[in-house]
Amino acid sequence: MTTSTPAQREDVNVVDPRQVKRAITAATIGNLTEWYDFGVYAYLATTIGKVFFPSSSTTTQLLATFGTFAVAFLVRPLGGMFFGPLGDRVGRTKVLAATMIMMAIGTFCIGIIPSYETIGIAAPALLLLARLVQGFSTGGEYGGAMTFIAEYTPDRRRGFFGSFLEFGTLVGFILGAGTVALLTAALSEQDMLSWGWRIPFLVALPMGLIGLYLRLKLGETPAFAKHSEERAQDEKRTKREEFRFIFVENWRAMVACVGLVLTYNVACYMFFSYMPTYMSVELKSDISDTESNLLQVGVMSAMLLVITFIGRLSDRVGRRPVLLAGAGSMVVLAFPALLLIQVGTTASAFAGLLLMGLMVVFFAATMTSALPALFPTEVRQGALSISFNVSVSLFGGTTASVMTALIAVSGDLMWPAYYLVAAGVIGGLAVWRIAESANKPLKGAPPAVEMGEEPASER
Template identity: 55%
Template sequence: MGLALATSEPPRDWDVEDITVTEPNVIRRAIGAAAIGNVTEWYDFGVYAYFAPTIEKVFFSGMGHTTGIIATMGLFAVSFLVRPIGGMFFGPLADRIGRNKVLATTMILMALGTFCIGIIPSSNSIGIVAPLLLLAARLVQGFSTGGEYGNAMTFIAEYAPDRRRGFFGSWLEFGTFTGYLMGAIAVTIADATLSQSALLSWGWRIPFFVALPLGIVGVYLRTKLADTPAYLELEKQAEQQEQHADTKGEFKRIFRLWPYMLVCMALVAAWNVPNYMLTSYMPTYLTSALPHLQKNGAGTSAHTSEILQIIVMAILLVLIPVLGWLSDKVGRKPIVWVGSIGFILLAFPSILLIRSHGTFAIFGGLLIMGVLLICFSSTMPSTLPSLFPTSVRSGGLSIAFNVSISALAGTTSVVMTTLVNLTHDLNWPAYYLIAFGIVGAVGIFFTQEPNRRHMWGSAPAAQSREEAEEIVEELAAA
């Protein structure tokens, strides 16, 4: 296997006519269509994470504080249990019927699941049925999300030209942070303008209703685009050879690539544990764990926590495409190495700053965590799709991505809430971040540098004929 998993193919002579050329305006439309799904998905996560104390009171009012907050975080985590099922269903389906059709379907399901949360009566009105309905809505969200992100990464990676895949792929995560920022702003406005009684009775519902128009816009944008050039070429070859897709056969082909799936899972975990730590657990850590357990004035009010997170997210939003652009210049691996080693060395300083009394120190701790996180966020959308060939790319990526999310990353909030409350050790977030920094280092060690390489099983891609001619010359000289 060597020091890195090779994704090389038999050498061949490339001609300019073999190169896939996609106009920049089409690429931009494809990025917008893919990113809107992430906006919707993370808008919901942002709203849920910031409204966790409110959701606890609406759906778990009869429980004590610790039990209620664990139950609330548990419902956040439970949707991740069905994400592998969604990935196993929608990923191979996208390899058979096309990326675009599946992305439109997952967009509808995700928006409906989020909207339905907003119409569920409280537990005071319908008792135990309320949290059960919330559970059902979260499961719908988890199932649809299982088919959303892996396919969205595949969609953008297959549209992007080889020389700018890092930059274009980073806009998928720009959508992620945009959605989370929108959710944080919506909750902050609701908290600042509504009384506690109004918030508990109807105010908390309004941000969830916004998901439906977002979903409609996303479906419209996605249905206006043709499928990716790589998939259309794959479909053409299958028709010429009179091959018919076979689900069972695809699963066999996917699991023969188990070393690549393990590397993918390691990178996904190293990326998403810090992601959920920052975006989903830190609001609870600041407003609940620190005030209850540290007893020395640490932590912040919900309003201050929301403002700090909004500022951090806004900074990261600007930096993500910058790092994506940089990855096209220096490679993906150096940036991921910075993130992995950074978490190993700086996790404790970050958490110690967050545990301190000062608002600026807390902001500094959150910002350190966020900057290290986007070393992954800016590079993974262009790195992970390169691990799989076109014929099983969506299926392999969706399955590996969602198994890792479900087993490791998505449970971060509930695991941290439980461990911190049981042990009263407020350094658990640092231990966790260090462990997954090591996982990330192992994963990137076994990854071949994908920068400026064409996708496995696909023709080289350019954004102009002139660039295509340059690529042919480079490949001939290699």
């Protein structure tokens, strides 16, 4: 065990608060970088369409742009199947360092690809390649980061500390949206098309290097360190046996994880990735792209103010009630939110986006502590990464493309509301199937407490 790993007292992990803060910072900055990229790509969708997919039809450009966005999600399960079990074998820290630098390089490369006008069909091909690198690395990033934070934090505050991972998501999106808004306001449309759109992608490399440095400074999580000691004394499983243990003995937990992630990601990508395009292209709203971006930044800033409080609330009342509140809000508020956005005024659009933000924040604050608790230590990162990324690939990254296609075919502008309601119902069923995990040790791990605190069993 490394010197940076929190001390263990008999069968209890005693957590050093300073180490917890370092672990949260290291995990969060990777999530920040990932979602900064996704935010930039979503907010620059129309510009990217013109640069890489020249066409007389805006809808065709958007479908091609969001299709490239979605293709990266198709390889996320492959990344999860590679990096997840690898993290269970060689350690959480090593895998998180690898995914961090891959993600940063992939994002940076998008910023240096010549336009279609310059190199023809090679331009969208290279864009697709960069997105595939991002998708593969992200397949190991988020599940690994959730596992890392969950295994580093004390049982009684796991919800609060876990919510900082999604705090990083919101900061990343705000940085992405804010950067695009500033560039759009400062540069002419021609300057944005020729070189301005590249700047946000180039910034990702130094951000990634900072994240890599922070992650390499940390030791392994206490739960994994203890598991490694026990595993060294036993005969190691073959890869085939590991996958059998994941898929056969943990399939119920994986199905529940897929359902929860489906619900969260439909709400998340509907709000973060699709709403700017929905307002500007489908509604042809009088609200400018810059104003739309600023409205989303305002909603995300409001979410930043409450997300850690909701995470703390889940430590007190439980994960299930908070997750049920999120699923219920999707069913009840989806139609009012979309109708408000369709009114087309700045005030109504902000109110509608605020309701959508409310749907997202219940899940964002709680999922990072609820999902890792579904699986035992020996397969936690693998089972979580695989089930999470299968769900994201099928239902999250495709949201924008599916909505664009459905509205184009049917002409019905209410499709986003139908989609959100269906996802909320599925989420409610998934929550009903999981056990409460708040204030309990992770499966296969001893109780984790802060210095000076007694484990729950001793109180």
